[in-house]
Amino acid sequence: xxxxxxxxxxxxxxxxxxxxxxxxxxxxxxxxxxxxxxxxxxxxxxxxxxxxxxxxxxxxxxxxxxxxxxxxxxxxxxxxxxxxxxxxxxxxxxxxxxxxxxxxxxxxxxxxxxxxxxxxxxxxxxxxxxxxxxxxxxxxxxxxxxxxxxxxxxxxxxxxxxxxxxxxxxxxxxxxxxxxxxxxxxxxxxxxxxxxxxxxxxxxxxxxxxxxxxxxxxxxxxxxxxxxxxxxxxxxxxxxxxxxxxxxxxxxxxxxxxxxxxxxxxxxxxxxxxxxxxxxxxxxxxxxxxxxxxxxxxxxxxxxxxxxxxxxxxxxxxxxxxxxxxxxxxxxxxxxxxxxxxxxxxxxxxxxxxxxxxxxxxxxxxxxxxxxxxxxxxxxxxxxxxxxxxxxxxxxxxxxxxxxxxxx
Numbered sequence: 001x002x003x004x005x006x007x008x009x010x011x012x013x014x015x016x017x018x019x020x021x022x023x024x025x026x027x028x029x030x031x032x033x034x035x036x037x038x039x040x041x042x043x044x045x046x047x048x049x050x051x052x053x054x055x056x057x058x059x060x061x062x063x064x065x066x067x068x069x070x071x072x073x074x075x076x077x078x079x080x081x082x083x084x085x086x087x088x089x090x091x092x093x094x095x096x097x098x099x100x101x102x103x104x105x106x107x108x109x110x111x112x113x114x115x116x117x118x119x120x121x122x123x124x125x126x127x128x129x130x131x132x133x134x135x136x137x138x139x140x141x142x143x144x145x146x147x148x149x150x151x152x153x154x155x156x157x158x159x160x161x162x163x164x165x166x167x168x169x170x171x172x173x174x175x176x177x178x179x180x181x182x183x184x185x186x187x188x189x190x191x192x193x194x195x196x197x198x199x200x201x202x203x204x205x206x207x208x209x210x211x212x213x214x215x216x217x218x219x220x221x222x223x224x225x226x227x228x229x230x231x232x233x234x235x236x237x238x239x240x241x242x243x244x245x246x247x248x249x250x251x252x253x254x255x256x257x258x259x260x261x262x263x264x265x266x267x268x269x270x271x272x273x274x275x276x277x278x279x280x281x282x283x284x285x286x287x288x289x290x291x292x293x294x295x296x297x298x299x300x301x302x303x304x305x306x307x308x309x310x311x312x313x314x315x316x317x318x319x320x321x322x323x324x325x326x327x328x329x330x331x332x333x334x335x336x337x338x339x340x341x342x343x344x345x346x347x348x349x350x351x352x353x354x355x356x357x358x359x360x361x362x363x364x365x366x367x368x369x370x371x372x373x374x375x376x377x378x379x380x381x382x383x384x385x386x387x388x389x390x391x392x393x394x395x396x397x398x399x400x401x402x403x404x405x406x407x408x
Contacts, residue, residue: 010301063090101144173257
């Protein structure tokens, strides 16, 4: 397996640090628009299988040319979702398989954004699924942590824990703090704004996909391993667009534990128009307000030594167990920042995101997973993934039985 990693920011850098501990690949090309950043990652991992290159993720041709030059078999997309389609198309043109952790961007319904869907996350990719299938190529989409591991949990719950599923509800929360900053997101602020200010999507069996207002349906969810209760709200996320395509459930949701302060900041950015990606003229220069916000905030990849606490990604499942009785479980994965920094030199949020595509690529390399077309993690057997994550990568996941009833 010869991998082209597009993007060596926080998640891309963590991806390389994790991958080099495993023998499943022959070569890893770490590519970034900023060659120096890619070279820093290569120097940090110090592995003869890894080399640096420059790439323009906004150009499908740039991705294709680089992939062909290095005889790449798999393109791993680790850049902001605005670049999904050029990287996706570039991989296809190069004859390579493809993985990403976020899917093509959505566009709200022009008249009823908080009731009806417009262009949904991943629509552009699923529109060409037959082309990938006909070519015998695989695009494994949404293979981070959320989406990604949460979708693997959903497949596992449907196959092994439940005879009927009422709700597949992704719930994400943390108790992370960052020394020296009043506001310092632990993940890409560009992506966070995109997810949190777009109309959230919900799926119900009798309605299909529909939207609500941002930050709707707040609930308090009690997260494990000492994190505790966190208020979660509806957020637009790929799980809701992926799970119903392969799994049978009455309802699918995604709720994120943002916290009141974070929500207030996002609302203020939106009110001032600073969430916009449309360039505005400032002193004769065209700049995107969202890019300015991102430039003013610290790079999440560099916050690890200032961060404290744990992050939790998981799936809350309700329904009927295999014994015919009501059942409610929370399948989860917790990463402690002190551990990830000590073991890998990567902060916990980016490490937790990056480990899952590495596991998936190893399963593809060994043949434990295989397929063609545009597929989500739900399309594959969950057991090999969960076993390898725990036993091969030393990162255990948990299952908490809960008393059936509301989360708050």
